[in-house]
Amino acid sequence: MPTWPPRWTEITDAAVLAAIARVPRHRFVPPEWQEHAYEDRPLPIGHGQTISQPFIVALMTQSLALKSESKVLEIGTGCGYQTAILAELAGEVYSVEVVPDLSRRAGETLAGLGYTNVHLRVGDGWDGWPQHAPYDGIIVTAAAAEWPPALLAQLAEDGRILIPIGPAGWDQFLWQGVKRGGEVHKRCLGPVRFVPLVSPDLETEP
Numbered sequence: 001m002p003t004w005p006p007r008w009t010e011i012t013d014a015a016v017l018a019a020i021a022r023v024p025r026h027r028f029v030p031p032e033w034q035e036h037a038y039e040d041r042p043l044p045i046g047h048g049q050t051i052s053q054p055f056i057v058a059l060m061t062q063s064l065a066l067k068s069e070s071k072v073l074e075i076g077t078g079c080g081y082q083t084a085i086l087a088e089l090a091g092e093v094y095s096v097e098v099v100p101d102l103s104r105r106a107g108e109t110l111a112g113l114g115y116t117n118v119h120l121r122v123g124d125g126w127d128g129w130p131q132h133a134p135y136d137g138i139i140v141t142a143a144a145a146e147w148p149p150a151l152l153a154q155l156a157e158d159g160r161i162l163i164p165i166g167p168a169g170w171d172q173f174l175w176q177g178v179k180r181g182g183e184v185h186k187r188c189l190g191p192v193r194f195v196p197l198v199s200p201d202l203e204t205e206p
């Protein structure tokens with residue numbers, strides 16, 4: 001059994017490390033991948049999607065600087081692992097997923113672990129979730145081609161957004177935005193690799 005969480009020099013927030021230590025990652029991955037759940041790597045979760053690498057989950061969560069009363073929006077629920085980490089640290093977590101089966105399974109896992117502050121919705125995260133805006137934190141776990149205007153609009157004053165931006169498969173960078181005086185100030189945190197944020201409107205069923 002490897003050291004868990006791994007000793008990441010970049011992750012200094014004790015609350016984030018404690019959340020990673022508490023959440024059982026193996027509960028979120030398919031049975032055939034469970035023996036790899038405590039390795040610092042992404043794993044397949046079905047539907048061509050992946051559970052993010054734990055280091056990236058920790059880095060994005062730390063960069064959100066959440067408080068216990070924060071309201072957070074996540075785009076890309078996936079298996080719900082990042083959702084659980086957010087639920088450990090924030091007040092309420094709203095999460096949007098475009099694949100209904102992933103959202104349903106994430107809901108079952110999160111309910112099975114006893115989380116009551118998580119709210120899931122099936123839909124296109126490009127539009128955010130306006131009904132519960134503004135959000136103190138917004139985290140996007142799939143790479144967008146550009147900054148989604150709806151998400152910037154749904155960010156609270158002093159709120160932070162973490163989002164990978166770039167084309168599918170390559171040349172993606174993780175960005176942090178902070179809203180001050182109604183304007184979002186953007187900072188690049190480094191290269192990353194995420195599955196693409198899909199546009200359901202443009203796609204036809206196979």
Ligand code: SAH
Binds near residue numbers: 099
């Ligand atoms: N945080 C998740 C990451 C899953 S990968 C985890 O660790 O499990 C990214 C997720 O974004 C996938 O589940 C994918 O289906 C979802 N996604 C892609 N495009 C989307 C969109 N437009 N709206 C909402 N979710 C989307």
